Amino acid sequence: MNICVIGTGYVGLVTGSVFADLGNEVICVDKNEAKVAMLRRGEMPIYEPGLEEMVARNVADNRLCFTSDTEEAVERSEVVFICVGTPPKENGDPDMTYVEEAAISIARALNRYKVVVNKSTVPVGTGNMVRELIEVNRRRNVDFDVVSNPEFLREGSAINDTLYPDRIVIGAPNHTVAMKILELYAPLERPMLITDVASAEMIKYASNAFLATKISFINAIANICEAAGADVVQVMKGMGYDHRIGAAFLQAGLGYGGSCFPKDSMALIQTAEKFGYDFHLLKSVVQVNREQVMRFMDRMERVMQGFQGKRIAVLGLAFKPNTDDLREAKSVEVIARLLSSGATVRAYDPIAMEKTREIFPNIHYAENAYDAAEGADGLVVVTEWNEFRFLNMDRLKSAMRGATIFDGRNIYDPLRMRRMGFDYHCIGRPTGRNRSE
Template sequence: MNICVIGTGYVGLVTGVIFADLGNEVICVDKLEAKVEQLNRGEMPIYEPGLEELVQRNAEEGRLTFTTDLDGAVRKSEIIYICVGTPPREDGSTDMSQVEGAARGIAAAMDRYKVIVNKSTVPVGTGSFVREVIETNRRRNVDFDVVSNPEFLREGSAIQDALNPDRIVIGAPNQIVALKVLELYAPLERPMIITDVASAELIKYASNAFLAVKISFANSIANICEAVNADVIQVMKGVGQDRRIGPAFLNAGLGYGGSCFPKDSSSLLHTAQSVGYDFPILEATIKTNDEQPKRFIKKIEKELGGFKGKKIALLGLAFKANTDDMRDAKSLDVIAAVLAGDGEIVAFDPIAMENCKKIFPQITYAKSAFDAAEGADAAVVVTEWNEFKQINLEKLKAAMKGSHVFDGRNLYDPEKMRRAGFVYHGIGRTSK
């Protein structure tokens, strides 16, 4: 099929390259000329394992192209995917301006029947909103359908998730258009769920909000563990082996971040409030997540006797491993607190330092974890990169001036850390 993908962020770029790899002709559109030129040179605007190789191969074989020409791309395509940003507003609602802009562009260019697919994470009712925008602005009286096909990609494993999804959700106004979209995914041979548009839109928000609840619950248990001298790792292992619960998303730490969970939880809460429903579970989930990095920072500050004059080695910047995404990264909270307390930050991250420099150009960026730790009073781990999990503890200890390690991801065994000469502080684990 001929497919147009509007937007070349995480969702758009991964969606486009996967469809191209399945044998379709895909045109990816972005309004930023510099970004399109970058992609046409084979340079990726984001870091995602395996993405660059897939883009290069499909571009060389002629199945994947990048352009700023939305009109031309829409006219050439049978199916048009909207994969633009839907950032949160201050009140928790979703900014739909980019979706509206894409819909207006589609309306202006449509010359025959098209299937318009919302792939961006959008509130319930967006399908109707997009239909209304297109009907109001179309220049030709041609028919079209609007479908919801939410993405369930995890940054750092987006390619694998796209090729091996748990399920493919298609919300469509009728069976015929649903089968047309389903045909795109048939080669993957994965479970398909066909439903109405509104239900498909809500499935994405409900899924992410439920996972956010699990994370905040695990962190709440971690906070109790610290008070009663229990180990949250053992507690959650016992909880997760219950088949009704499962072990996923029960790792205690600094809370969820990134582009999805914070935004989607707030947006679902805003939707609930807009229809007059009180959602206390989700409110508590968001509050717990907001408080978690604050508790961690207070612990660091207390153990060090304040940040003034202290040098902190910050290991990890991205909100999670295998990505360069700094959106709602907990490292930003740590950096801000240390700087506000007249402390010094020396940071290292394998991928995300360039993005962090745009936010905090005034801190020092190291060439390695050991370089960051040189002369440090404490090491603070905020991202679960594999190279931090397997770090040479003797070398780390030799580089540091102090002995405190604050492990925001529970990467290390407390007893092993103590034997290595560290004063270890995890999340929900005893320091004694």
């Protein structure tokens, strides 16, 4: 099938590459010409394991190409995927400008029947909005259909998630269109749900809001555990064995970040409001998430007796492991507060340092975790990269000036850390220290 993918970010680039790998002819479009130039040179604008090889393979086989000419790409395709960003506006609504622009470009290039598939995360009703925009702006009276096919991939495992999704949701206005998109996904042999457009749009937000709820829930439980002397890791295990609950997204920590959960929760609250429903449950989820990192920083500041003049090592900058994405990353909040309180920061992340440099040009970027720890009074783990789990703690300790570790992701064993002589602080687990700290 001839496919056009508008937007070559995490979703568009991965979707386009996987469809090409399945034997389709794919043109990926981005209005960012620098990005297109990079991709044409074989350089990836984002870090995603396995992506570079997949792109190279399909470019070499002439199944995948890149352009910034949307109209030409749309003209040549029978299915057009919209994968542009929907970033949050100040009030929490998603900014729909990019989706609108994409719809207008599609309208102008409409030369024969096409299926327009929206993969961006958009509020319920967007399918109708895209349909109307195309109707009003098309130059020829050519027919088309609009489908919602929300994306559930996770950064860091995006290719695997696209090849082996738990489910594929196709929200279509009629059976014939649904079958066309189903045919595209058929080689994956994964469960598919065919539904109406509005329900498909809602499934995406409801899923993300539910996962965010699990995270805030376990963080709230962790905060109670901390005061009560219980261990949230044990509590989580005990809950997770219950198949009705499941252990996924029940790790206590600094809260959720990234380009999806924070913005999608806010967007759903706004949507609910527009339909006259006060979604106070989800508002609390957002509130717990906002407070979580502040609570931890307050504790750090108390333990360190203020940050003024202290040198703090920050391990992990990306919003989660295996990505370079810094959108709504907890590291940004942590570093901003450390700097504004007079600390100096030595940071290390395996992948995300270049992007962090754009936000904090004046902190020290270390070669590795040990280099970050050099002369540090305290060290904070912000992102649970696997390599941080296997550090040589003796080496880390001798690099530091102090011995205080704040584990914002509960990756170390409190008992072992204490035995090694660290002043160890984590989330929702007893550390054998006076609980009033």
